[in-house]
Amino acid sequence: MKRLGLLVILAILGLALQVQAGQSCFSPKCHSRGKIIKGQPHKPVASGQCEKCHFPHVSRYKNLLREPQTEICFSCHKKFEKNISKASFIHRPVAEKSCLRCHDPHSSTHKALLKKDTKNICFSCHKDLQKKFKYSHSPFVRGRCLSCHDPHFSQDRRLIKMQSNKLCFSCHKNRRQIAKIHGENIDHVECLSCHQPHGSNKKGILRSISHRPYEEKNCKVCHQTKRRGIALCLKCHDKNINSFEHFHNHLLGNYQENACLVCHNPHVGDTRDLLKDKPKYLCESCHSQIKQQRAKSLYVHPKCDQCTNCHLAHGSDHPAMLIKGGNDTCVRCHKTQGKFTHPVGEKVVDPRNGQPITCITCHEPMGTNFKYNLRLSGEATLCLECHKNY
Amino acid sequence: MLRVSQKLLILNLLLILVLVGSAWSFKLKFSLEKGSDDIHLRQPFTVFFDQSNLRLYVADTGNNRLVSYELDGTPLKEFDAAGQLRGPIAMIRDDHGNLWVVERPLNSLTFIDLKAHRLERHQIVYQGNPVLIDRLIWWAPYLMLLDRTSGKILALDDNLNIKKVIAPEDPNFRGFIDFKIKGDILWGLENITGRIFTINLKNNQEKIIYPRAKIVLPISIEIDNQENLYILDRDLKKIFVFDKSGHLRYSFLKEGFQPGQVRYPWQLLFVKSDLLVVDEGNGRVDVWGH
Numbered sequence: 001m002k003r004l005g006l007l008v009i010l011a012i013l014g015l016a017l018q019v020q021a022g023q024s025c026f027s028p029k030c031h032s033r034g035k036i037i038k039g040q041p042h043k044p045v046a047s048g049q050c051e052k053c054h055f056p057h058v059s060r061y062k063n064l065l066r067e068p069q070t071e072i073c074f075s076c077h078k079k080f081e082k083n084i085s086k087a088s089f090i091h092r093p094v095a096e097k098s099c100l101r102c103h104d105p106h107s108s109t110h111k112a113l114l115k116k117d118t119k120n121i122c123f124s125c126h127k128d129l130q131k132k133f134k135y136s137h138s139p140f141v142r143g144r145c146l147s148c149h150d151p152h153f154s155q156d157r158r159l160i161k162m163q164s165n166k167l168c169f170s171c172h173k174n175r176r177q178i179a180k181i182h183g184e185n186i187d188h189v190e191c192l193s194c195h196q197p198h199g200s201n202k203k204g205i206l207r208s209i210s211h212r213p214y215e216e217k218n219c220k221v222c223h224q225t226k227r228r229g230i231a232l233c234l235k236c237h238d239k240n241i242n243s244f245e246h247f248h249n250h251l252l253g254n255y256q257e258n259a260c261l262v263c264h265n266p267h268v269g270d271t272r273d274l275l276k277d278k279p280k281y282l283c284e285s286c287h288s289q290i291k292q293q294r295a296k297s298l299y300v301h302p303k304c305d306q307c308t309n310c311h312l313a314h315g316s317d318h319p320a321m322l323i324k325g326g327n328d329t330c331v332r333c334h335k336t337q338g339k340f341t342h343p344v345g346e347k348v349v350d351p352r353n354g355q356p357i358t359c360i361t362c363h364e365p366m367g368t369n370f371k372y373n374l375r376l377s378g379e380a381t382l383c384l385e386c387h388k389n390y
Numbered sequence: 391m392l393r394v395s396q397k398l399l400i401l402n403l404l405l406i407l408v409l410v411g412s413a414w415s416f417k418l419k420f421s422l423e424k425g426s427d428d429i430h431l432r433q434p435f436t437v438f439f440d441q442s443n444l445r446l447y448v449a450d451t452g453n454n455r456l457v458s459y460e461l462d463g464t465p466l467k468e469f470d471a472a473g474q475l476r477g478p479i480a481m482i483r484d485d486h487g488n489l490w491v492v493e494r495p496l497n498s499l500t501f502i503d504l505k506a507h508r509l510e511r512h513q514i515v516y517q518g519n520p521v522l523i524d525r526l527i528w529w530a531p532y533l534m535l536l537d538r539t540s541g542k543i544l545a546l547d548d549n550l551n552i553k554k555v556i557a558p559e560d561p562n563f564r565g566f567i568d569f570k571i572k573g574d575i576l577w578g579l580e581n582i583t584g585r586i587f588t589i590n591l592k593n594n595q596e597k598i599i600y601p602r603a604k605i606v607l608p609i610s611i612e613i614d615n616q617e618n619l620y621i622l623d624r625d626l627k628k629i630f631v632f633d634k635s636g637h638l639r640y641s642f643l644k645e646g647f648q649p650g651q652v653r654y655p656w657q658l659l660f661v662k663s664d665l666l667v668v669d670e671g672n673g674r675v676d677v678w679g680h
Contacts, residue, residue, distance in 0.1 A: 230539060231519050241520055244538075245497045247433065247451060247479060247670075251522055252581050254541030254557070254565030286582055289606045289625040317477070317495070319433070319654040319671050352647040353672040354423055354430035361647075385647070 025050045039109030044076075052076070053105065070097035073105075080152075087153030094152045101125075102151065119143020122151075133199025140198040147171075148197065157281055164192040193276060194268050207268040214267045222266065229253075233260045246315030263313070279313075280305035290366055297367025304365060326358025334359075351386050415680045416642060418650040419664065422448055422675040425457040426465040431673045435479040436525070439661045442483075446661065448668070448675055449478045449491075456481055456491070461661070463677065471502060471509050482528045490533055492523045499523050499535070499550070512550055516540060529571050529591070541565020541581065558587045558596055568610045568657075577613055584608035584621055586636070603630050603638040612658040612665065620665070622658045627651075629658065629667070643667070650676055 026033040026048070037045060044052040053072055054064045065072055074081040074097070084090055093101040102121055103113045110117055116124070122145045123130050139147040148167055149159045160167055168191040172178060179186050196207050213221040227235055230253075234241055244251045252259050263282055265274045275282055284291040294300050303309060310329050311321045322329045327344050331337065337359070348357045355361075362382060363373045376382035384390065422437075424430050432452030439446055445466065446459040455470035456478060469475075478500075480492040489502040497520065498511040514521040514535075522538040532545040532553065543566060545554035556576060557563060569578040571591070578587040584605040588597045599619065607625035614620070617634040627645040632638055644651055653671025660666070665678040 227518070229517075229519065231517070234519070244522060245494060247435065247477060247494055249522070249538065251538045252541065252565055253522075253537060253539045254563060255581050256564075259539070259541075259565075287607065287625060349430075350647065353649075353674060355432070355671075355673045 025056075037107045039107055040113070041107040042105055042113055045106050069100065073097070073099045084153055088155045089157045089159060090153045091151055091159055117143065118145050129198060131199065133205075134201040135203060135205050136199035137197055137205055158192075165189050168192075168195075193265055196270070202268075207265075207270050209270065209272060209274065210268050211266055211274055229258050230260050232258060240314070243312075243314035246312075247317045248319070248321050249315035250313060250321075251315075278305075279307045283307045283311075294367045298369045299371060299373050300367040301365035301373055304367070310365070320360075326360040330359040330363075416665065416678045417680075419677045419679040420463045421649050421677065422446065422457075422459055422463055422465075423673070424465060425450070425455075425468045427468055429453065429468075431457065431675075433670045434668055434673060434675060435670060436481070436657045437659055437666050437668050437675050438480075438482050438526075439659065440483045442485075442487075446666075446675075447481055447483065449481050451477050451479050451494075451670075452673075454478070456489075474509055475500075480524065480526045482526045482533070484528050484533070485530055490526060490528075492526060492535075494523075497522060514544070514546070514550065514552075516542075516544060516552060516555070525568055527569070527571050534569075534571065534576075536566055536569060538565075543569055543576065543578065556589060556591070558589065558598070560587070560596075560598065563587070567608060570611055570613060572613055577611055577619075579608055579611040579621065582608070586611065586619060586621075599632075599634070599636045601630065601632050601636045601638070603632070603641070605630060609656060610658040612660050614660060614663075620658055622655055622667070624655060627653070627655065629665075647672060649674070650678075652676075 025031050026036070044050070050056075051066075053066060055066055056064070059065055061068055063069075067075060084094060093099070099105075102115060104115050105113070108114055114121055120143075122143075139145070145151075148161060150161050151159070154160060156164070162170075165187065169175065169178075169186075175186060182189050194207060195205050197205070200206055200208060202208060202210075213219065221236075222232060225232065225235070230241075230251075243249075250263070252262050255262050263276060265276050267274075269275055270278075277285075294304060307313075310323055312323055313321075316322060318325055318329075324332075342357070342362070344357050344359065344361075346356050349355070350357050350361055362375060364375050365373055367373065368375055370377050370382075372378065374382055376385065422431070422434075431448060431450045433450075434448050435451045436449045437446055438449075444461055446461065448457045448459065450457050450468075453470075454473075454475050454477060455468050456475070457468050458466040460466060475491065476493045477495040478491045479494045482490050484490060487504065489500075489504065491500045491502060492498070493500050493511070496511060497513060499514055501510045501512065502508070514523065514537075516537060517540070519539050521535070521540070521544065523535050524538045525536040527534045529545070532547065533550075534543055534545050534556075536542075537544050540555075541557070541564070543556040544552050545556065547553050556578075557566075558578070563580065564583060565581045566578045566587075567581045569576055571577070574590055574592045576587075576589045576591055578589065579585075580587065584601050586599040586601065588599065589595070601619065601621060605621060605623050605626070607623055608621050609624040610622040612620040612622075618639065619632040619634065619636070621630045621632070622628075623630065627643060628641045629643045630638060630641045643655075645653065647653065651672070652667060652669040655667055655669045655671075657668040658665065659668075661677075663680055667676045667678065669676065
C-alpha cells in the first residue's frame with residue numbers, strides 16, 4: 001500500500017515537472033506538435049518552454065501572452081533592443097515592435113523564423129518595388145533583399161548594411177575595371193547617387209533622368225573648365241541665381257565646393273530636377289525636427305512628404321519658404337475654405353501679434369495632435385487664445 | 391558638522407540654482423512691434439544698434455522700410471527712401487552717418503546718404519559669382535558682409551572693393567550663416583553644424599568651438615560679456631546658451647504667438663545687457679533683459 005502511495009506521489013511529481021517544462025502543451029488533442037513546429041523551431045519552443053511567453057491559464061493579453069505582444073520578444077532579446085536604441089534609422093515594423101509582421105514566434109521553414117521567404121515578405125509591404133526593369137540588379141531579381149539591406153536598423157536611411165560604396169565593392173571586386181570608368185579615387189565614390197540599386201531601363205542600371213551634357217557624353221562642359229563652385233552651374237543655368245534672391249533661400253555657400261550639389265546630382269537622378277534623393281528625405285536631412293514632428297503627431301497633412309508641393313526649394317519671400325502666403329498656398333487645393341471660413345486675410349489681425357490671420361495661424365500642416373491639424377484643441381483652447389471673453 | 395557628501399550635495403544644488411536662475415533671470419522687458427505711424431512690423435529680419443546715437447533700427451522687410459526706436463522701445467521714425475526701398479533685410483549706419491542697406495529682392499548693397507538725399511545701388515561680385523549679401527556689420531573702416539554664395543565674410547572698403555576674405559582654414563568648413571565681431575575677434579556660426587569659429591582679425595588666429603547640444607537649424611549667434619555663446623535655432627525655436635568651451639548651460643524660448651514666444655526667429659543681438667530676438671513670424675523684436 002505504501003509502495004502504491006509512493007508511486008502515485010512520484011507520478012504526480014512527474015506530471016507537475018512535465019507541466020513546468022511545457023511538455024503537456026503539446027498533445028494531439030490540444031496543441032499538436034506537428035502543427036506548431038514546422039521546420040526550424042524557436043529556441044523556447046524546441047525546449048518546450050512555452051511558459052517563457054505564455055501563461056497556461058489566464059492572461060490579460062491575446063494568446064495568453066505574459067506581456068503585450070510588442071514587449072514579449074524584447075524580454076529575451078535585450079541586446080537587440082539596446083542596439084535598436086542606438087540606430088539612426090529603424091525599419092518601421094521594428095520601431096513599432098511588430099516583430100510578428102515578419103517572424104513566426106514558434107517555427108518556420110525559412111531562415112530567421114521568417115514567415116515567408118525574404119522576397120515575398122519584403123514585397124508584401126514594399127509593393128511599389130515589384131517592378132520589372134530592362135536592366136535589373138541580380139540580388140533584386142533573386143529576391144535577396146538581405147544581401148544589401150538590414151531588415152531591422154541601419155545608420156543609413158535606406159537600411160543598407162554599410163556605406164554604399166563599401167557595400168557595392170563587397171561583390172563588385174574588380175576595382176581596376178571600376179576605376180577605368182570612374183577614376184582612380186573610387187573609395188570616395190557614392191555608387192548609389194548614380195546607380196539605381198534595384199534596376200533601371202538604362203544600361204548600367206543608371207538612374208532614369210540624365211543631365212543633358214552627361215547624356216550627350218559632353219563631359220568637358222563641366223569637367224574641363226576653370227569655373228568652380230556654383231559658377232560652374234550658373235554658366236548654363238544663369239537665370240537660377242535670381243531664384244535665390246528672396247528673403248529666404250537655400251543657398252548654402254561653401255557647404256560643399258559647389259553648393260548646388262548639396263541637393264542636386266550633376267549626372268543622373270530620378271527626378272526632372274536631378275534631386276539627390278526624394279524631396280522628403282533630402283529636406284529631412286537638414287530639417288530633422290520636421291521628421292520628428294510628423295512621427296509624433298496624430299494628424300499630419302496628407303502628402304506632407306511631398307515638401308515641394310507647398311515649399312519652394314531655392315528661395316521664397318514667405319516664412320517657411322512657402323510657395324505663396326499662408327492663405328494662398330492652402331487655397332490652391334482647399335478652394336472652399338478660401339471663401340467660407342473664419343475671417344482671414346490682410347484686414348483680419350491676430351490680436352496676439354498684430355499679423356494678418358492666415359490658415360497657418362490656426363493650422364499646422366506638419367502635424368499636431370488635434371483634428372484638422374489644429375495647433376490647439378478646436379473645442380475651446382485654440383479659440384480662447386484670441387477670443388478671451390467667450 | 392556636515393559630511394563631505396552633504397557638502398557636495400549642497401554645492402550641487404547651489405550650482406543647479408545658479409544655472410536655472412540665470413535662465414530664469416532673462417525676462418521679457420518689452421517688444422518692438424509698431425512704427426510711430428502705428429503700422430505693425432511685417433516680417434522684420436534684423437535689428438541694428440547705433441552706438442553713436444543709442445538708437446535701434448529695425449529692417450521692417452515686409453513693409454519695405456526701416457524703423458528707428460529709442461532704447462526704451464519708443465518708436466521714432468520710419469524711412470523708406472521715398473518709397474524706393476525694396477525688402478530691406480539688413481542695415482547698418484557707418485561712422486559718417488550714411489546707411490548701408492541690403493535690399494534682397496534686388497540683391498543690392500544700397501548706399502544711402504541721408505543728408506544729400508542720395509541712394510546708390512551696388513551689386514558685388516566675388517570670384518566671378520554674384521555675391522548674395524546677407525548679414526552686415528560695420529568694423530571700421532570696413533563694411534563686413536556675409537556672402538551666402540561663398541559662405542564667406544567679405545571686408546569691403548569705401549569704394550566697395552573686397553579687401554579681405556574671411557574664412558577658416560579648416561578644410562571641412564561649411565560656410566557661415568551668421569557672424570558677430572567683438573573687438574578684433576570675429577565669431578562665425580557655421581551652416582547646419584552650428585560649429586563656431588573664432589578668428590582674430592588682426593593676427594588670423596583661429597579656434598573652433600563645438601557646441602555640445604543637438605542643434606537642428608542654427609541661424610544666429612551672439613556672445614555676452616562673459617563670452618557665453620548664444621545660438622538661435624530657427625527650427626527648434628530655442629536659444630541655446632553655451633559657456634566659452636561649448637558646454638550647454640541652458641536653453642530658453644518656445645514656439646508660439648504670444649509676446650516672448652517665437653515662430654520664425656532670425657536674429658539675436660545684444661544691446662548692452664539686453665538680448666534682442668527678431669521674430670519674422672510674429673512681426674516683432676522681443677527685448678529680453680536680466
